[in-house]
Amino acid sequence: MSEYNPNVPPKKKPFSLQLDVAKFEPATDEEKAQQDVMRESTTFFRDGMRKLFRNPLAVGSMIVLIVILVTIIIAPLIVPYSYSNMITVNGKRDKSAKNLPPFTYSKLEQQAIDNGEKIFPHIFGTDELCRDYFIRVIYGARVSLAVGFFASLIVLFIGLLYGSIAGYAGGKTDLVMMRIVDIIYSLPDTLMVILLSVVLDQLLGQRLQNTVLASIGPNMLSMFAVFGLLYWVGMARLVRGQILTIKNNEYVLAARAMGAKRSRIIRKHILPNCMGVIIISTALQIPSAIFTESFLSFIGLGVQAPMPSLGSLANSARAALQAYPYKMVFPAVGICLIVLSFNLLGDGLRDAFDPKLRK
C-alpha cells in the first residue's frame, strides 16, 4: 500500500463502477466565492419590516405618531400650566386671561412681562375658564390615546382567549360559544355603548367615590367595561378562524402524536402562526376605539369634567364656534391626525405582514 496523499487522486480500478476522480479538477477560488452567503437569510418578521419601511405612507404615519407621543409625554414637563386650574400670575388667579387667542398675554401677564418677568406663551390661547388651552389639548390627546391602547388591549386579551378556546376545542363547545358571539355581534354596538355608559355611569358613580378608581372617573371605567363586554367578538371570530386553519397542519398533528398538551400546542404552535393577523387587527382597533371615545365625549358621556379628551374639547368648543373657531380646529385636527396615522400604519402593516396579500 502506498502512502495516502490528499493532493493526488486515487487510481481507478479498471472494472470498478466508482467515478474516475482523476477526471475532476479542484474548484478555483472564484468558483468557491460563488458559494459564499452574500446576505443573511431573511425571516418572515424581518422581511415584513423591510416592506413596512419601504412604504412611505406607513413610515410617515409612524413618524407622526412618534412625534405626537413624544409631545404628549414631554410637553407637560415643559409647559408650566395645569389642565384643571386657572392661570396664576405671581400666585394671584388671573381672571383677565379669558378666551385669549394663541400667543397673546392677558393684562396682568403683560404687566408682569413689563416688570421683566418671563411668562410662558399660551401656544393655543386660553379657554373660557382661564386655563391654558395647549396643555388641555395635550392632556386630551393623552386621554384619547390611552383609551385607544387600553381598549385594544382588553379586546385583544378577551378575544384571544375566547377565540382560541372555541377554535381549538371545536365540536359542540365551538358551536355554543360561536352562537353567543353571533348574538353579541348582531347587537348594534354604538347604541349599546351609549346605553351601558348611561347606566354604568349612574351605577358606578356613587360607589366609586373615595376610591383609587375615582380619579379615572366612572365614564372612563364604563367605557372600558363596554369594550370588554361588546367589542371583543370581532377579535374572537378572527382568532377562531385562524386557529381552525392552522389546527389542521401537519406540525400540529406531529406535536399531538408526540403527546404535547393542548395548552402547549396553542402557545407554541398555533398562536405564533396567527400573530401577524392579530397584531394588524389590534392596530386597526386603536383608531376605532379613539373614534368611539370621542363620539361618547361629544354627546356628553365621556371623561369626567376637569379631565379633557379631544372629543369633549371639541364638544365644548361648539358653544362659541363663531367667536373662537380655533378652539374647534386644534382638537379636531388632533383626532383626525391620530386616527389617520393609525389607519395608514394599520394598512401598511397589513400589506407587509399578511401573507395572503403577498404577490
Added chain:
Amino acid sequence: MDITERKRKERQLIVHTVVSLAIFAAGWLFLPILTEKILLGVVLVLIAGALYFSNNTGRYVCKRVLLALLTVFIISAITFFAMNAIPGGPFSKEKAPSAAVQAVLEERFHLNEPVGKQFILYLEGLMQGNFGVSTKTGREISTTIFDSFSISAQLGGYAALLAVVLGVLFGSIAALNRAKAADRIIIFFTTLFVAVPSFIMATLLLLVFCLQLNWFPIFSADNQSYVLPVVALMLSPMSYITRLTKTSMLDVLGQDYIRTARAKGVSQWLVIFKHALRNALIPVITYVGPMTAYILTGSMVVESVFTTGGLGTKFVQGITNRDYPMIMGTTIFLATLMVTATLLSDLVYKLVDPRIDFD
C-alpha cells in the same frame, strides 16, 4: 348543479324571501295591531319552516329572520333591565310627592309590580307601539319618535342614496384609471374622509360654509337646508363604498369573462356596465346594513350640531336630561331599524349572488 335546478332554487329563494319579509315587515309596520299571540305564531311558523325546509335556502332565510327577532328581543331585555338597575325611581326627586300621590303614580305606571311582570307589560306596550311616557316632558314617546324620525329619515335617506351613488361612481372611476391622477386624487380624499369623525366633519362644515362663508343658512324650522347635514353624514360611508367598489371592480376586471367580452368586440361602456359593474356591486350590498347603522348613529351628533330637531337631537337631549324612558324607547326603535337593515342586506346578498353557499 344543472341549470334547471339552479333556476328552481333561485325561484324558491325568491318566494321564501318575499314571504318571510312580508311577515317580518307586517310585524313591524303594523305594530299597533300586532299582539303577542300573532308574534308567537310567526315565531312558531318560522321555527317550523327552519326545521321543515330540506333545502338550505328556506332554512337560511328562516334562521336569519329568527335571529333578527331574537336580537330585537335581547336588545329590549338589555335596555329594560339596564335602565331598571339605575337607582332611584322616576318620581324620587327633591320635591317628593305625598305618599298617596306616589301610590297612584306607581299604580298607573305599574311600578308596584315585580320587575319581570313590568318587563312583560313593557314588551306588550312595545308591540302596540306604546313606548311609555317621557319623564321630563310628559309627552308620549312614540309620538316624539315618529314625529322627529321623519326629519332623520329624510336626512339619512338622502345621505345613504348619495353615498351609494357617488361611492360607486368614484370607485369605478378609480378602478378604470388605476394608478393615474384621478385614482390618486380619489384615494387620497377617501383615506382622509374615513379618518374624520362625522361630528368633526359636521362642525367644520358648519364653521366654514355657514358661519364664515355664509353660503348656507343655519338650520331652523322655517329654513330647512339639508345640504350640509347630508354632506357631513355621507362623506365617510361614501369613502368606504368608493374603496370597496374600487377593490371589487379591479378584481372583476381581471376575470376571464371580461377578457372574453372584450375579445368579442363588446364596446367599453357595455363591458363596464353590463359585465363588470353588476358583479362589482355585490360587496357593496353587504355594506348597506352597517351603513344604515353608521348613518343612524352618526345622525345623532350631526343633528345635534345642526340642531335639526330630528330623532338624533331628541336622543342626545334625552341622554343629557337623563330621561330614561326616552333613551329606552329610542334605543329599541333605532336598534330594530339597524337589525332590519342588516337582515335585509344579508338576504339580498344571498339572493343576487348564486355562488354563495348557504350556511
